[in-house]
Amino acid sequence: MSTHTGKGFGQNDPHVTKWSELVYKPKDAALDEIIRRSEAAGLPDIAVSSFDGLHLEVLVRASGAKKVVEVGTLGGYSGVCILRALPADGFLHTFEYSDKHAKVAQETFEKNGVASRVKIHVGPAADNLAQINQDGPFDVVFLDADKGGYPEYLAWAEEHLRVGGVLLADNAFGWGGVAREDDGGYPREQIAALRRFNERLAQGGRFRATMLPTAEGLAMGVKVR
Numbered sequence: 001m002s003t004h005t006g007k008g009f010g011q012n013d014p015h016v017t018k019w020s021e022l023v024y025k026p027k028d029a030a031l032d033e034i035i036r037r038s039e040a041a042g043l044p045d046i047a048v049s050s051f052d053g054l055h056l057e058v059l060v061r062a063s064g065a066k067k068v069v070e071v072g073t074l075g076g077y078s079g080v081c082i083l084r085a086l087p088a089d090g091f092l093h094t095f096e097y098s099d100k101h102a103k104v105a106q107e108t109f110e111k112n113g114v115a116s117r118v119k120i121h122v123g124p125a126a127d128n129l130a131q132i133n134q135d136g137p138f139d140v141v142f143l144d145a146d147k148g149g150y151p152e153y154l155a156w157a158e159e160h161l162r163v164g165g166v167l168l169a170d171n172a173f174g175w176g177g178v179a180r181e182d183d184g185g186y187p188r189e190q191i192a193a194l195r196r197f198n199e200r201l202a203q204g205g206r207f208r209a210t211m212l213p214t215a216e217g218l219a220m221g222v223k224v225r
């Protein structure tokens with residue numbers, strides 16, 4: 001059974017989670033269909049939670065973004081959330097390592113009527129991000145792929161976001177590992193990379209940044225220089 005819905009949202013109180021869902025309605029039939037089809041295709045159950053999808057849509061709307069970059073497409077769930085926030089002339093470049101995941105995402109974008117406003121770049125993002133350098137500067141960059149790559153993706157975003165642009169990164173708490181001497185049992189190099197990423201975002205001087213305390217930590221920075 002899918003664990004997609006909550007991921008511990010709502011202070012780990014199921015009543016708070018249920019109440020929040022009733023009031024804010026983070027899910028709908030189209031988003032549920034993406035999760036069902038992704039599971040049927042054998043994709044891992046690691047899309048953003050329904051509330052994180054809604055956070056993304058609202059934050060991208062608030063930023064007034066037209067040009068967005070996502071690292072980590074999976075089946076296109078968060079991509080659809082981002083695309084819902086963009087104006088008709090908005091565009092999303094999304095980067096995905098797996099050809100299998102990219103195929104599901106392409107179907108997602110077609111079914112949701114947004115395929116003309118999104119391009120999936122298949123392969124390692126660290127190699128492929130340079131393909132879009134000339135289309136920048138970008139308004140929002142959302143990181144949700146391999147945690148070991150976050151410092152490199154942040155370095156790219158420092159150069160290719162506009163001043164005033166927004167960096168968002170999911171799983172920034174490293175499932176608790178960033179704060180624990182034993183790394184919480186997660187691979188040491190991934191946790192070390194997440195620590196470097198957070199420290200650079202918060203203290204590197206290019207962003208004014210905070211940590212939104214979602215279930216898994218959504219780091220958010222506005223580029224200031």
Ligand SMILES: C[S@@+](CC[C@H](N)C(=O)[O-])C[C@H]1O[C@@H](n2cnc3c(N)ncnc32)[C@H](O)[C@@H]1O
Binds near residue numbers: 095097101125
């Ligand atoms: C957590 S999932 C993304 C979930 C997606 N953002 C959503 O919420 O619908 C992470 C994705 O990143 C991809 N990935 C892992 N390493 C990558 C890399 N080096 N470059 C690009 N994508 C990568 C994985 O194949 C996986 O599909």
